Amino acid sequence: MQTLNLNNAEFLPHVCEFVNEGHKVTILARGNSMRPFIESDRDEVVLTRATQYNVGDVVLAEIQPGHYVLHRIDRIQNEHVVLRGDGNVGNTESCSINDLRAVVCQIKRKGKVWDLQTSKVWKCYSYIWTRTIPLRRLLLALYRLLWLGQIPDRMKRL
Template sequence: MPQDNIAIVEKQFPNDKFLPEVVRLLDEGYTVTLRLKGYSMRPFLENNRDKALLVKARDIKKGDPVLAEISPGHYVLHRIVDISGGTVTLLGDGNLTVEKCRTEDVKGSVTGFYRKGRDVMDRTDGMKWRIYSYVWTRLRPVRRYLLAFYRRIWMKVFGGAK
């Protein structure tokens, strides 16, 4: 039977209501595709444009992008910059300051991103992501200036997500 008349409806919910349900699904073994909200992973991931494919967090390591609960009901999708004992230090690619949580508060691991409306996923274990990660994480001392350039000049000249 043709399904040409099926309407796709996208609904938005507050993160404090929605993300605990995402975590529940991850705990049950499901994979979840999550539309990204916020600007903390700029310049390569944009608010309300890109999506992340999440699985339950296992064997996390430095450099992994993860979904973590940094305080009760407050979740972030950031990169792990350090794991020391039971403490995980996180930093969004578009952020200048770190956030911390416990190892058990890392709820999901990102296996890939769907960027710029593409149907093909950029895998986090792929060469493209690894090169980007290697370069961007080493630019941390000058990240403030690169992000300012991106927001104030690049976005105005080339457009894109606001």
Template sequence: MQTEQLWLKNAQFFDEIDRMLQDGHSVTIRAKGSSMFPFIRNERDSVILQDSKDIAVGSIVLARLQNRSYVLHRVYRLEKEAIVLMGDGNLYATERCCRNEVVGVAVKIIRDGRYVDCTSRKELFKAWVWRKLLPVRRVLLFIGRRWWI
């Protein structure tokens, strides 16, 4: 069976995701890039997104940044006027966005046919530990990328 493909520009693709989430649907997207390694792996994992009403430190969110690009990163810090995001695979780089620029929140990761609940205590604890390991993350990422990729 042949699968049809539809090619869209990123802006069209993410605008449609935004619209579907606002309409109450959940959306599944394939992960691209390594900024969320080791929790989400490029081209292997998919992420199920839902609307963005519940945002907390540790949540994985899809956000539209000021330059109209989109990122799927973890909420690193909540500030009065902004949300600070950081990819799990990043060492220093953060992004800032407003709450209304968060398009959706990841609720599950699909990995090798299994569903991983991003909101479970276990996953949030692993994310908390990973955040605390930020000072040694460079070494851990080097080892992890050589071992798992």
């Protein structure tokens, strides 16, 4: 068995095509921008077609041609959407609602499947986490240090 590393700009349009055909598509999460709930190269997300998008949804968006992000909808103002990764503090992305390609309906995390429409834990986590933006930098630092055991370089030098 070997791992295929597929280029996102080439791979994700195929994923979007399958989603548009009505399939649910499972992909491996990559990157740290949806921490602490979704961990890179460990957790899987199931994407599906959405009839409408709501604030709080985790979506796959093509924010520039060939540039995709899997982030949470922070705000929707008419056709304009602002996205923010759970693991991001100040960084947001803007796009049109037409640039949203799919919504995450399930997360497979540490072997457990979380249905985002029904999971009370997910809803509770989402409610709390989206209201902790001023504290996020500190919480994420504690998560990396205490949970993942990642010691920052500047602390190693002490």
